[in-house]
Amino acid sequence: MKVKILKPGILSTVQDLGRNFYRAQGIPSAGAMDSLSMRLANLSLANAIDAAVIEITYADVLLEAETDLLIAYSGGGAILYASDQVLPDNRPLFVPAGQNLAFRHHSSGSRTYLAIAGGWDVPIVLGSKSTYITGRFGGLMGRALKKQDSLKNANNLTTSTLRLLSHLKSTKISFPNWSIDKEHFMPLDKRMIRIVPGKEFTWFRADSLLNFLSASYTLSRDCNRMGYRFEGPLLQRSSQIELLSTAVAPGTVQVTHDGSLVLLMSDGQTTGGYPRIAQIAQVDLPLCGQLKPGDSIQFSAISRIEAEKLYMNRENELKKLAVALNMII
Template sequence: MSIKVIRPGLLTTIQDLGRYGYQKFGVIVSGAMDIVSYKLANMLVGNQEDAAVLEATLIGPELKIERDMLLAITGANLNPKINGESVPLWKPLYVKKNSILTFGACTLGCRCYISFSGGLIAEEVLGSRSTYLRAEFGGFQGRALIKDDILFTNDITRNGKAVFQDLKKKEKAGYAAASWHIPRFFFRKRNQHILRLIKGQHFSMLDEKAKNDFFEKTFIIDSHSDRMGYRLSGPVLQTEVSGELLSEAVTHGTIQVPRDGKPIILLSDRQTTGGYPRIAHIASADAPLLGQLKPGDSISFQEITLMEAEHLLIERENWLGEVKTGIQLKLESY
């Protein structure tokens, strides 16, 4: 045994990079909602970037760590504690066997990622271990975790062993944290978030008032939101659509406007095609921030060009590459 679920939290699932290559058959991508925090969690424990991790939403789980383990917690701050003592995010953690890892309410962000050196052992379906909740496959029996589930991990990675042994010597109260950490990527302590986007092919279908409202007004993420998409409350966007549109491909961050005029931002568990007007697409560089938003958060939109969006994504990937190199050098120095 490796990890026993004492309490599952609000929604805790196993995720990885996602299930690509099968959308033409109607199989959705799934995968981590915040891909940057997911990758950083794996880097910190010496895993490959596509290793399976836990994604916890809003209220995290309570887990019994049943063997000595190296793990890391990134993403949202859900106030993690080991044996009742607060532990830091964004750094490697040695956890002694039979210790209890708990989470409180979130104080920043929405989703946290818990990685284990070696990665979680999970059912692989069509090349991915990500949980697809609606189809009930992948991850742990195709569902969110529940009480008394038992999770297993692979052996600690070669890059993780040295830091594991070093931290084990410093263990107090059931855990030890590395003296170094990586910086938070994008979190901001505010309720208003600006998302950068590119206009979609159907933006011209909005009437003039809707076009202005879309960029000048604020929207609120509705409580009827999930991993498939965020429903937005705010200005009703009237379209000048006559008749039905042909369903076409959609992607992470596509914004559709259904007949009620309330926009929907599509996310990791989105459908593969959509027949509603696709008025815009969130820039890929802002997708991690999008994954950390929660019901009640306010958002507004800022238009950028395709070239600007490409430069932002290149900048983010370059930053990730530098962090990855730094972490590898740090792990190899033990």
């Protein structure tokens, strides 16, 4: 299966769940900004849950099916069209050769994930296929996708994927009646982001902590895959202790010298010197991956144990989904 990029959009890259075992060497994780949508796109095809996908930012992408395709997409940033036909998300889609596919922007998010049967075939670098543009490695030659690029699938289809392909193969676009209910895996309030207080949480004044946990913060235009800067009440410290550069990770919320918030994301650095006021609960980090400039969020504190339980519950639900899909495919 093979596609040609006719229009790459603002930023389209190959990503998977990231390279998480080289942070001690200063190498960022990279990987999908919204790992939940990425995983649901793969599950729709009975792929391995960490198979490589294309992460599309703000849509405006046009592809040509050079061969017959079995694909799926998920995420709030775009709707997929074939001519004027809307193709539904979170389910497998058979697309015959020669068809053009257009991702058009949708206001509910910023990123969309395109999976293909078997995953996209790019080299594995340090245990991952994820693109890290700053380091110029991973993905397709360490860069964003460009016009006239061609990508093909990896030829390692599961038995369930082969059954899907056999069932849906046709002379026209086809897809099943079922779909994955993405809302089942998400909180009701998608603008309330749960956090675990960080190591330097108590370095801040009581009134600043009250603002942090009650006021709204708006994502500024200063945002990318490395991190987000938020506009809102500035936080003031009660202690002037200087922090030596220390470990940070995707989801770490830091407070800069002027009191503003910075949230590290997938391509963020591995160490930092700003106080760490909080860590985003892992289950809510995909919500942050869909934020757009101008979106507002609030923070709600939970314990580390609560965050772990929420994470394990979602992982168990995803495992149940994989089993259920294998039964119906």
